[in-house]
Amino acid sequence: MGSILHPNGVAFRVWAPNADRVSVIGSFNNWNGGASPMASESNGFWYLDIPQLQAGAEYKYLIATPGKQIERIDPYAREVTHSVGNAVVHDPSFDWQGDDFAIAPWNELIIYELHVGTFNDQNNDDTSGKFSSISARLAYLKKLGINAIQVMPIGEFAGERSWGYNPAHIFSVEKAYGGPLAFKQFIKQAHSHGIAVILDVVYNHFGPSDLDLWQFDGWSEGDRGGIYFYNDDRSHTPWGETRPDYGREEVRQYIVDNILMWLGEYHIDGLRFDCTQFIRTVNGFEDRNLPDGWSLLQRINLEISQRFPGKITIAEDLQNNKWVTKDIGAGGAGFGCQWDPMFVHPIRRAVITTVDEQRSLHAVGDAITYRYNDDAFDRVIYSESHDEVANGQARVPQEISPNNPKDWYAQKRSTLAAAMIFTAPGIPMLFQGQEFLESGWFRDTVPVDWEQRHEFFGIVRLYRDLIRLRRNLDGFSRGLSGQFTQVFHLNENQKMIAFHRWEQGGEKDDVVVVANFANEPRYNYILGLPAEGFWALRFNSDWQGYSNIFGNFPSTDTRAESGGYDNFPWHGLVSIGPYSVLIFSR
Structure with a gap:
């Protein structure tokens, strides 16, 4: 075609x-x-x-x-x-020689979501950032520990600046970003740094502006969209009357061909599908399903698994629907994972809430242990995304301290959320600039403030240390990428929670995470521990090396001794600073 x-x-x-x-x-x-x-x-x-x-x-x-x-x-x-x-007329040829990259196992992924136009926009004029400007930051992202970049949509859109969720031409790469050749060059460079590229794609609607698909060959029912769209009330979406006709084979093939282009011609490592609830339902809710859309999602995931095994597909469904990530053979849509509202909303509430007594540790515990199906990594967990930091909401530090998003409270509680992201089961995701306390809210006209990377270099180090532990780069925290989790201690009154992460258990595997969600320290606090003997402190979020306004609370290693506690035969003592997280391993 x-x-x-x-x-x-x-x-x-x-x-x-x-x-x-x-x-x-x-x-x-x-x-x-x-x-x-x-x-x-x-x-x-x-x-x-x-x-x-x-x-x-x-x-x-x-x-x-x-x-x-x-x-x-x-x-x-x-x-x-x-x-x-x-x-x-486009020449799709490209020198991919040497590009034998394979995406990391999903339980080892660290995703970094970014917007091409603002991520590293160094221009002083009205033009946006480009793929080449992202490439200039790849070494930084690699050092941070990122091994997957999720790029917000890059299909040609109306105007020079956009979030990208208004695609006018889904097969064409946005010219303002550099076009198709620049995108391929960026992908190859990312792969050379050991970083996968996941692309955000939009199939729940097209346009609605600058849309030549509208009444493409002159036909439509009334003032509907013509051959590429539903020509009845199924066309309606929150973004316009432009839902594709998922029941028409030519339109289904059009979408499938687009997916196969990204994976084949561009060597994309995975796809994140925007608002799948508006593909599988008419109105975004379960009371009016859209079977055409559901069968299309199944077809897409089946074709990807057969033609491009190992590529990841991520659904943004946000309806707490376990069938989205259930196997196709069992009747599911077959996505590899999905963005998890059951994590992001409780965690954001827990750190944004001003009064300690109003924080729900039971909600935090449920967020940590939630599963869609049998795989702990069929969810993406985060506290910031392009949606969560716009549309009436702001960055977490800004939500915590609206008048001073760099103060002690903002730093302590935003990093408390970060520690939950990297220690809970799931695929962790950051949003651009989160690691150096980017504040305000996301706009496609405001570049990331890279000066803050230097101002808050200690916070960047905190994120880097958490990522090292999450990826087990030092060889003593394998449990953080394991399937198993148990919240074994939850003290709602004192806002203390502790949980055990493991893959097989034993030395260099067992990890215990202790979090204090209160604005006062705990001294010699008794916890059960899942194994006897020495537990080394690997991370203390209150270390002053992360911020000169942190308390440098004297947390130390601990030892599990005989004596039952928290349903374990052993117990130990920990001391922890306010709004802090400790990570121990054997």
């Missing part, structure tokens, strides 16, 4: 079942509609081969319908001049 570059020229194929005639117009025939007519194939497809035509030629389709002629950008255009410009 689309423009097909071959050694002797370029072929074109387009689906326009209601057209009387279709022609290719472009820079090569002076945009003359009579010069390059397409031949009708079966089932509404049109085809033309133009010898000697080369990559870089600009073109459109001229579609004749009763009473009028309309120009349309190719739905499969791999490149466009801009969202309302022309399609460009």
Whole structure:
């Protein structure tokens, strides 16, 4: 489909079942509609081969319908001049030599979500950041411990700046970011740093602006969207009347082809699917399911698992639906994992709440242990994402201390949330700048403030230390990437919680995490411990090396001695600072 570059020229194929005639117009025939007519194939497809035509030629389709002629950008255009410009014949070839990268096992992933336009925008003009500007920070991300970047949508959108959730051309890479070649170069560079690239994709709606798919070949029911969209009330979404028709095979194939392009041509390591609840339901709730959308999600995940085994698919469903990540054979949608609202909301509430007595440690405990199915890593856990720090909400430090998001409370309780992210079971995710206390809220016009990386270098180190433990890079914290978790101590009155993480158990595996959600220290606090003997303190979030306003509370190693406590045969003593986390291992 689309423009097909071959050694002797370029072929074109387009689906326009209601057209009387279709022609290719472009820079090569002076945009003359009579010069390059397409031949009708079966089932509404049109085809033309133009010898000697080369990559870089600009073109459109001229579609004749009763009473009028309309120009349309190719739905499969791999490149466009801009969202309302022309399609460009694209050469998909790229030197991938040496790119034998494979994404890390999912229980070892650390995801960093970023927005290309603002992540490292160093310009003083009105242009956005580019893929090349992300590449300039890859060494930093690698040192931080990141091994997967999740890029917010990069399909060509209206205007120069956007979150990306308004795709006008899903096969074309946003020109403002550098276009398709720059994206491939960025992916190859990320792989060379040991970092996977996961792409955010939008199939619950298209556009709604700058959308040549709308009434593409002139037909529609009333003022509906035509062949690519539902032409009844199923078209309605919170973003416009542009839900694709998941029941029409050509539209299903259009979406599948887009997915296969990202994974095949671009070597993408995984996909994050935006708002899948608006693909599998009409209104976002279970009371009106959309079987066409559900079967499409199953088809997508089946094709990916068969053609690209090991690639990760992530659903943003946010409806606490266990079937989204259940195996297709068992009737599920087959996603590898999903963003977990059962973690982010309780954890944010626990650290943002001003009064200690109002924090719910039972909610924190439930957030730590929640599972969708049998795999602890079928959820992505986070305290900040592009959604959580916009749309009326702000960054966690800003929510904690609106008047001074760098104060002691903001630093202590935001890092308390961070420690929960990296010690609870699930795939941890950060949002750009979180590791150096980025404040305010996310906007696509405001760049990340990289000066804060230097101002809060200690907080960056805290995140790096947590990631090292989470990935077991020093060889004594394997349990943090293990399947098993037990919250064995929960003191609602004193706001203390402790939990055990393990894979197989034993030395260098067992990990105990102790968290104090209160604004006062605990001295010689008694806890049960899951094994006898010496437990080494590996992390103390109150260490003054992380911030000169921290208390440097004198927490130490502990020893488990005989004497039952917390349903264990052994117990030990710990001392912990306010709003702090300790991590012990054997």
